[in-house]
């Protein structure tokens with residue numbers, strides 16, 4: 001079948017297997033060309049198929065030389081439909097990692113469930129033994145609670161009062177004003193249940209009970225802070241409440257990991273185009289302005305550059321540099337004063353007419369297409385490809 005992008009709002013319903021493999025291989029090559037680091041050797045990544053989780057898994061194998069198990073929730077190809085990008089990414093990653101001599105096993109299913117946790121523990125025990133790094137990078141709009149079976153939906157809304165600001169339709173380039181109504185108390189709580197720290201801590205508990213945590217174990221989860229422009233919808237909005245909960249969970253987990261001399265960190269990462277961030281109103285316009293400024297200043301990074309910097313921060317020195325709240329700050333370049341001043345100045349002027357000039361909408365669109373395996377020069381998109389890639393190596 002000839003596979004072309006089919007974009008519906010902020011999602012693309014198709015993905016290209018060869019393009020996804022190209023995306024994974026580019027990230028692998030970046031890591032291979034970076035300084036190698038001594039660090040974890042047995043790594044579990046939860047949310048491992050796209051975005052920050054995939055980049056962490058790639059950096060763990062090809063940078064640290066680690067064996068990995070990845071958990072994700074992706075759709076295989078069926079009846080003329082392509083698989084999801086994360087499915088193809090996982091196949092491509094496993095192929096490359098195994099060819100390089102690393103253990104690379106993956107589980108596809110709902111990480112929030114008891115069943116997938118148990119299945120993963122079994123595989124960890126069989127293939128890795130004890131793990132010394134657990135990366136938690138799940139981003140999901142809903143979560144079915146494993147004990148009650150109740151399903152909670154997260155929302156991206158401001159808290160307390162409505163919020164109006166500029167936003168862009170990244171497909172048409174039209175800049176408009178959007179008003180978002182405040183969340184109810186129930187919506188705030190549900191968002192915390194989905195994107196807060198509970199599931200991360202359930203994973204650690206399950207691993208500890210199965211005696212699968214190594215001495216000196218580290219666990220990481222990812223957060224975001226961002227500037228004043230996005231504050232009402234992000235950090236002071238419903239998702240920000242969930243991130244506060246996630247960050248508090250890091251402190252609780254660090255206490256629990258004391259007996260292993262282990263530590264839980266939240267890393268505050270840079271705003272990037274991923275399937276999750278493209279769904280947040282206002283944020284894509286901010287990202288396209290940010291990209292323009294950061295590129296001009298030679299500071300632009302993608303997920304893989306951030307993952308490399310994260311492992312350098314984590315494993316290169318005798319102490320891990322954090323902020324006052326104990327968070328690793330990979331958003332330090334994004335939040336630099338000169339960067340934020342430039343973004344703010346552009347923000348006040350941005351309109352449909354000048355968005356291509358003041359922002360880097362082209363890079364945004366390319367990054368978005370590449371998430372699904374499109375937009376790679378080395379791929380011939382007119383070629384007939386089999387959407388059901390062979391997963392048996």
Ligand code: NAD
Nearest residue numbers: 047048049051052072073111138139140222224271272274
């Ligand atoms: P993403 O959408 O690219 O990845 C989400 C991952 O979670 C995928 O591997 C997906 O398969 C997995 N997943 C979703 N639901 C699952 C489930 N029920 N069971 C198992 N796996 C499931 O997202 P991302 O942007 O890389 O986000 C990862 C983390 O990084 C999030 O905590 C996010 O808040 C944080 N973060 C993102 C940004 C950004 O700009 N994208 C910035 C800073 C921090």
